[in-house]
Amino acid sequence: MTFKTILLATAAVLSAAVLPHAANADTSGKKIALSNNYAGNSWRQAMLTSWDKVTKPAVAAKKVAAADAFTTAENQATEQAAQIQNMILQGYDAIVLNAASPTALNGAVKAACDAGIIVVSFDGIVNEPCAWRIAVNFKEMGRSQVEYLSKRLPQGGNLLEIRGLAGVFVDDEISAGIHEGVKQFPQFKIVGSVHGDWAQDVAQRAVAGVLPSLPDVAAVVTQGGDGYGAAQAFEAAKRKTPIIVMGNREDELQWWKKQKDANAYETMSVSIAPGVSTLAFWVAQQILDGKQVKKDLTVPFLRIDQANLEDNLKSTQKGGVANVEYSQADAEKVIADAK
Amino acid sequence: MKIKISADHIRLLIPLVSLAVLLVAVFWLQPRAMSYLGLNLLFNLAVPIALATIAQMLVIAVNDLDLSIGTFVSFAACVTAVYMPSTPLLGIFILAVAIAAYAFMGMIIHLRDLPSIVVTLGMSFVWGGLAVLILPSPGGQAPVWLRSMMTAQTPIIPFAIVASLVIGIVAHLIVMKSTLGVAIRGVGGNARSVSRAGWSVLRIKVAAYALSGFFSVLAGMALVGLTTSADANIALRYTLLSIAGVILGGGEFVGGRVSPIGAVVGALTLTLAGSFLSFLRISPDWQIGAQGAVLIVVLGLRLIFSRREA
Numbered sequence: 001m002t003f004k005t006i007l008l009a010t011a012a013v014l015s016a017a018v019l020p021h022a023a024n025a026d027t028s029g030k031k032i033a034l035s036n037n038y039a040g041n042s043w044r045q046a047m048l049t050s051w052d053k054v055t056k057p058a059v060a061a062k063k064v065a066a067a068d069a070f071t072t073a074e075n076q077a078t079e080q081a082a083q084i085q086n087m088i089l090q091g092y093d094a095i096v097l098n099a100a101s102p103t104a105l106n107g108a109v110k111a112a113c114d115a116g117i118i119v120v121s122f123d124g125i126v127n128e129p130c131a132w133r134i135a136v137n138f139k140e141m142g143r144s145q146v147e148y149l150s151k152r153l154p155q156g157g158n159l160l161e162i163r164g165l166a167g168v169f170v171d172d173e174i175s176a177g178i179h180e181g182v183k184q185f186p187q188f189k190i191v192g193s194v195h196g197d198w199a200q201d202v203a204q205r206a207v208a209g210v211l212p213s214l215p216d217v218a219a220v221v222t223q224g225g226d227g228y229g230a231a232q233a234f235e236a237a238k239r240k241t242p243i244i245v246m247g248n249r250e251d252e253l254q255w256w257k258k259q260k261d262a263n264a265y266e267t268m269s270v271s272i273a274p275g276v277s278t279l280a281f282w283v284a285q286q287i288l289d290g291k292q293v294k295k296d297l298t299v300p301f302l303r304i305d306q307a308n309l310e311d312n313l314k315s316t317q318k319g320g321v322a323n324v325e326y327s328q329a330d331a332e333k334v335i336a337d338a339k
Numbered sequence: 340m341k342i343k344i345s346a347d348h349i350r351l352l353i354p355l356v357s358l359a360v361l362l363v364a365v366f367w368l369q370p371r372a373m374s375y376l377g378l379n380l381l382f383n384l385a386v387p388i389a390l391a392t393i394a395q396m397l398v399i400a401v402n403d404l405d406l407s408i409g410t411f412v413s414f415a416a417c418v419t420a421v422y423m424p425s426t427p428l429l430g431i432f433i434l435a436v437a438i439a440a441y442a443f444m445g446m447i448i449h450l451r452d453l454p455s456i457v458v459t460l461g462m463s464f465v466w467g468g469l470a471v472l473i474l475p476s477p478g479g480q481a482p483v484w485l486r487s488m489m490t491a492q493t494p495i496i497p498f499a500i501v502a503s504l505v506i507g508i509v510a511h512l513i514v515m516k517s518t519l520g521v522a523i524r525g526v527g528g529n530a531r532s533v534s535r536a537g538w539s540v541l542r543i544k545v546a547a548y549a550l551s552g553f554f555s556v557l558a559g560m561a562l563v564g565l566t567t568s569a570d571a572n573i574a575l576r577y578t579l580l581s582i583a584g585v586i587l588g589g590g591e592f593v594g595g596r597v598s599p600i601g602a603v604v605g606a607l608t609l610t611l612a613g614s615f616l617s618f619l620r621i622s623p624d625w626q627i628g629a630q631g632a633v634l635i636v637v638l639g640l641r642l643i644f645s646r647r648e649a
Binding site for chain 1: 369371372376377380381383384387476477478479562565566567568569570572573574575576577610613614617618620626627630
């Protein structure tokens, strides 16, 4: 058996060496692996489901030879480093990576690059220069909320800011974006700021605690996973419901839909789609195809507006997050935009 | 003609056989692994684990258990990545103080007769906190000499194998051949008779903990050499891996019965078991269970053989 495998491997190497290369590199023989560090929440589960949904047809259509997903059991950097080193041995041509640590995998990532493997990191990105990064522009996510509000409330007003988990990089970035937006549209004033930890129950408690001390609030800027809790707090305090920016969670969209049907309530919702894994997949495929791709790319947000609320709600699982899978064309557009 | 095999030989034989069986299975699944590069990729992350396992073994040898190894190795890794490249003297000083703290911990445990599990569990939060203080967000850099040492291209035999052999032999000399090593194992076996023989059990325990701290520091440095930078949570798994490695390698929780070479082999086996399961494409939901199953099989084998012995 071993002998046969070696024979086959030798034959494969020989044929690859002898056959002339096609002008446009063909990726139908290329193998892509997904190295994922954690699968324990709804966002990650949706991410893995999206990966399956997009890569299975891609493999069937011979776009690539394989797109296998691996998740480490314990969400530890050393374990994921070993996983990446195993992938090098398994002969993958590209590794799509959601990393447990931005730095602790650098040795393994470098080893993969040295072996000629394309490494594309997303969401949890790595800072090893030889890898590609598909990062989220959290700052812009915060700023765009204030920009939206400036259109809805041209005369401005008081804002309540709900922040995420203190000390986490994402929280600092989104909040910095919101404050940048307020500087850009000075008719708005942040009158209160609480930590909602991206959880509806925490957000509800925090908002309920601060509400009595606040003047009239025109709008609430959020980070996702906290909009529904904020709405509940306003309702319980019998105060007028302000414009609450949502974060694509199913319970938030449900609440919005109910308000929309009842009294034409209008807002918007923005977050990162877990399907970003499929964007990383197509970017890896494009790099294998020989395309010139910049090392740092930015993920587009998934924004839901009044008009497409129903469609998004329909495709969102109960208790889940609104999602979108990306296509090869989307990846080409992201790559072109970065140039 | 009867070949007499002592209990100590069997103790070492089972881990070696398990490692060989796993290695053959991995080669069969993934022939690419059967190369210089392949062996290095399979085993290089086992080098810091082997060092941490030796550290754990020294504590187990005196009948204690160290639950702070994972965070201590993370702490050592952070110190190495933050201070070693720019101010190596300060880095060495901090690490030396940390080793002294380890020795002090051994002293407290012995003098106050405290359960080591409780003390080391408490210390694990201290080390974890210090690691975050030194390196609040992942980063730092491996010193150049360390990086080039850990990625050295040794002739014929890959570096990971050479390093494992060196670690095993050095630990063997310290624990099995030196006077101090005999004393350490003696404390684990029968502390009272050691003290009646005129030894200071306190000094021996302090020495065991200091040595353990030293090997943990080496583990942290080796890890940074491999990963190129650090993270305050980088080595949390090492606590359980090191305990499993010692036991897998033929050690026992009580009685000073430990085997340094076996511990290194145990660390290699654990690392290899992970790769084996990954090559088998076992779903991650089952992987922890499967890793446990590998452990149980090996320990079960040991039980069967030691029964036969008796």
